[in-house]
Amino acid sequence: MRRDEDRSELAGFAASLPGSLAGPPEAALVLARLYLQLRAYVRPRPWPEWRGEDLPTRVRIAWLSAEIADRPETLRDEPVGELLYQAVRGIGAADVDEPESLARELSDRLDPVLRAEALRVTREAVHAGLLAPARARTLVVRLAGSVAGEPALDAADLAAAALCELSEPWAALNPLPPELLYRLLETGPDSVDAAIEAAARHGHQDVLRDVAADRNRLPALRRRALELLGDLASHDDIRDLAGIAATDPLLFAGPFVRCLRGLHRRGHFPAGDDAPGIVSLAIADHSVPAGEVATILFTCRRETLQELMTAAVDDPHWPRRLELLVALAAQGTGDLPVGEKVTDLLRTAPDPRPFLRAIRALRHTAAEEAVIAALPRSPVAALEALEAVGGAWAVTALRDGLSLDGPHGRNAGGTVVSYLRPVRHRALEVLWHLTEDPDRRPRGPGPGQACGRPVHAGTQRQLQYGARHRRPSAAGRVRPRGLLGAGRVRRQRQWRTDGAAGSRRGHR
Numbered sequence: 398m399r400r401d402e403d404r405s406e407l408a409g410f411a412a413s414l415p416g417s418l419a420g421p422p423e424a425a426l427v428l429a430r431l432y433l434q435l436r437a438y439v440r441p442r443p444w445p446e447w448r449g450e451d452l453p454t455r456v457r458i459a460w461l462s463a464e465i466a467d468r469p470e471t472l473r474d475e476p477v478g479e480l481l482y483q484a485v486r487g488i489g490a491a492d493v494d495e496p497e498s499l500a501r502e503l504s505d506r507l508d509p510v511l512r513a514e515a516l517r518v519t520r521e522a523v524h525a526g527l528l529a530p531a532r533a534r535t536l537v538v539r540l541a542g543s544v545a546g547e548p549a550l551d552a553a554d555l556a557a558a559a560l561c562e563l564s565e566p567w568a569a570l571n572p573l574p575p576e577l578l579y580r581l582l583e584t585g586p587d588s589v590d591a592a593i594e595a596a597a598r599h600g601h602q603d604v605l606r607d608v609a610a611d612r613n614r615l616p617a618l619r620r621r622a623l624e625l626l627g628d629l630a631s632h633d634d635i636r637d638l639a640g641i642a643a644t645d646p647l648l649f650a651g652p653f654v655r656c657l658r659g660l661h662r663r664g665h666f667p668a669g670d671d672a673p674g675i676v677s678l679a680i681a682d683h684s685v686p687a688g689e690v691a692t693i694l695f696t697c698r699r700e701t702l703q704e705l706m707t708a709a710v711d712d713p714h715w716p717r718r719l720e721l722l723v724a725l726a727a728q729g730t731g732d733l734p735v736g737e738k739v740t741d742l743l744r745t746a747p748d749p750r751p752f753l754r755a756i757r758a759l760r761h762t763a764a765e766e767a768v769i770a771a772l773p774r775s776p777v778a779a780l781e782a783l784e785a786v787g788g789a790w791a792v793t794a795l796r797d798g799l800s801l802d803g804p805h806g807r808n809a810g811g812t813v814v815s816y817l818r819p820v821r822h823r824a825l826e827v828l829w830h831l832t833e834d835p836d837r838r839p840r841g842p843g844p845g846q847a848c849g850r851p852v853h854a855g856t857q858r859q860l861q862y863g864a865r866h867r868r869p870s871a872a873g874r875v876r877p878r879g880l881l882g883a884g885r886v887r888r889q890r891q892w893r894t895d896g897a898a899g900s901r902r903g904h905r
Contacts, residue, residue, distance in 0.1 A: 408438045418445050418452070426456045433463035433492065440467075454480070462487045469499040477508050485514045490521035496528050497536065504540045513555050516540060520562060530567040537562050542577055556584050560591035564598040572599040579604065589618055597625040605629065609649075610641050616648055624652040627659020635660070635667050639674035650682030657693045667693065669700040676704045680717050687724035698725055702733055710746050719755040726759055736761030743767050753778035757785045769794045773816045780820060780827050787831045795828040801839060 414432065418425045425447070432439060444467075447460040461484035465471050475481050485503065490496045496518055503515035519536050522528035541559040560581060562568060578601060581592040596604040608614055608622040626638060638656060642649035657667065657675070667675060672694060679690045694701045702725065705718050712718070719739065726735040736759050743752040743764065749771040756764045765786050772779040772794065783791045796802050798814045799821065817824050825839050832838045 407435060410435060410438070412438075414439065416443070416445055418447060418450050422453050422456050425450075425452055426459055429456065429459035429463050433459075433466055436463070436467040437494070458483045458487065462492075465499070466493045469493065469495070469502045472502045472506060472511075477506070477511070482510050485511060488518070490518050490525055490527055493518075496522035497532060500536050504536065504543065509555050512540060512543075513558065516555070516558055516562065523567060530570070534563070534568045534571075537568065538573065538577070541581065554587065556581060556588040557591040560588060560595045564591070564595045569598045572601065575601050575604055582608070586615065589615070590621065593618060593622055593625065597628060600629060602626065602629040606637075606641075609638075612644075620648065620652040623649055624655045624659075627656035628663070630656070630660060630665070632660065632665040632667065635665075635671045636674065639671065639678070642678055643674065646678050646681035650678040650685050653678060654685050654689055654693065658689060661693055666696040669697040672697045672700040673704050676701060676721070679721060680714050683717055687720045688727070690721060691724035691728060694725070695728060698728070698730070698733060701725060702735065702738070706738055710742055715742075715746075716751040719751050723755055723758045735759060736764060740764040740767050743771060749775045750778040753782040757782040760785050762786045762788065765790050772798075773814075776816050776820050777823070780823050784827050784830065787827065792828060792831050795824055795831075799824060799828070799839075801828075 410431075414428065414435070418428070428445070429447075432444060444464065447457070452460070458480060461475075461480065465475075465484060466488050472481075472485075488499070493499050500515045500519045500522070503511045503518065506512070516537065519528065519533050519540075523530060523533045537559055541556060541563065563573065573595065575596075578592055578596050578599075581595075582589050584592075593605065593608065596608075605622045605626050609619050609626065611619065614622075623638065623641065626634075630638060635657070638653060642653035653675075660666070675690070675694060679685050679687070691698075691701075702722070705722055705725075708714065708718060722735050722739065726733060736756070739752055739755050739759065740761060740763065743749055743756065744767055746752050753768060753771060753775060756768060765783070765788055768779050768782045768786060769790060772783075783795075795817075798817045800812055800814075813821055829838050
């Protein structure tokens with residue numbers, strides 16, 4: 398009953414509206430809004446003849462918006478211009494009785510601005526529940542197809558927006574025809590990215606594969622197509638995708654690994670026969686994270702280890718191979734002899750540095766003897782490795798090399814071997830850390846000794862000295878007396894020396 402009363406009341410309001418625009422512009426503006434809101438109750442009465450009146454632009458826009466909302470077919474004869482653009486922009490999907498009719502009339506005009514407004518009205522109608530998704534999808538597909546059929550029309554942004562809308566879940570219930578996507582891929586560089594995304598959302602694996610393999614396409618587009626195949630392909634397609642990526646490893650290695658990550662998330666894992674192709678791509682492009690490659694190849698890790706070890710010991714790609722080996726061992730399975738393989742290569746490698754860094758990362762303690770043997774060839778890297786894997790053998794080798802157990806007794810510095818002289822400070826630090834017995838740790842040097850004092854040991858003794866000689870300052874804070882006292886003593890000695898020298902010169 399209340400609804401009938403409300404309708405009769407609204408009909409009474411509509412009947413009381415004036416049929417002319419006699420009054421100030423402000424009244425005409427309010428009247429346009431009232432006609433828009435009560436348009437269902439004004440029919441079939443004629444509207445005021447606002448076009449012949451001398452009204453401000455804002456008022457004319459309001460009347461044109463109300464007229465288009467009431468009769469969308471008005472758009473057919475309305476001249477294109479800023480007045481029409483502003484009027485259409487002010488109409489929402491909830492302001493019209495049939496949003497579909499308004500969107501169709503807007504899309505029929507060969508104007509990018511009006512077609513963009515058609516897309517906006519359709520989107521608003523779907524989100525507001527005023528238009529069924531199937532009917533809205535028909536409108537957007539029709540709009541995208543019309544743009545694709547008119548390449549001369551400056552509507553690249555409109556095509557991209559329509560394709561982005563077709564990539565939404567409500568529009569991807571039924572796949573788009575692949576012919577439409579192929580046509581949209583030819584519209585221009587601004588809309589091809591959206592076309593690729595739409596192809597992936599609608600499940601067109603063949604379209605993505607063709608784009609990735611087409612050498613005439615843009616490189617960025619081919620990379621994105623290969624990456625999106627991770628959401629559609631299966632483990633049977635890995636070898637084919639690896640073949641596409643092998644045509645340009647630096648271009649495709651990263652997208653191919655991300656494609657494999659997508660397959661991995663969906664439960665499609667590479668087989669042992671796929672390991673060589675994946676490893677070769679990972680070696681070619683060092684920007685691909687080694688951890689991601691190891692995760693992808695977990696199911697075929699033994700074949701991966703075998704493939705990584707096939708290169709000769711003088712192969713220039715061993716640093717990258719070792720990085721992949723370390724990542725493979727970091728998975729924690731413990732069933733891969735990565736440390737043993739790297740240790741065997743270290744003994745004959747012409748450049749032991751990358752192998753020593755790998756042993757340090759692996760923490761392979763069984764490689765201690767091989768690392769000590771490599772100490773003369775690469776002392777810096779060997780010391781870094783010994784810090785991680787060293788033990789009693791390393792302590793003995795370092796003490797002998799630093800001549801800390803000479804004929805004059807323990808810690809009596811002698812002649813340091815030649816390969817440890819440039820790194821003797823670092824060697825003392827490593828030796829200090831590896832020595833478990835505090836009494837056997839190297840101490841500070843005496844006058845004329847060849848070795849410097851380890852930084853850590855020296856710092857520790859300074860802190861202990863400062864802790865034993867402390868006194869409260871005037872402000873009540875505790876400060877080390879020994880350090881300040883030593884500085885004062887040095888200044889006094891310098892003053893006495895300078896004074897004595899001056900008195901001798903005066904006496905002469």
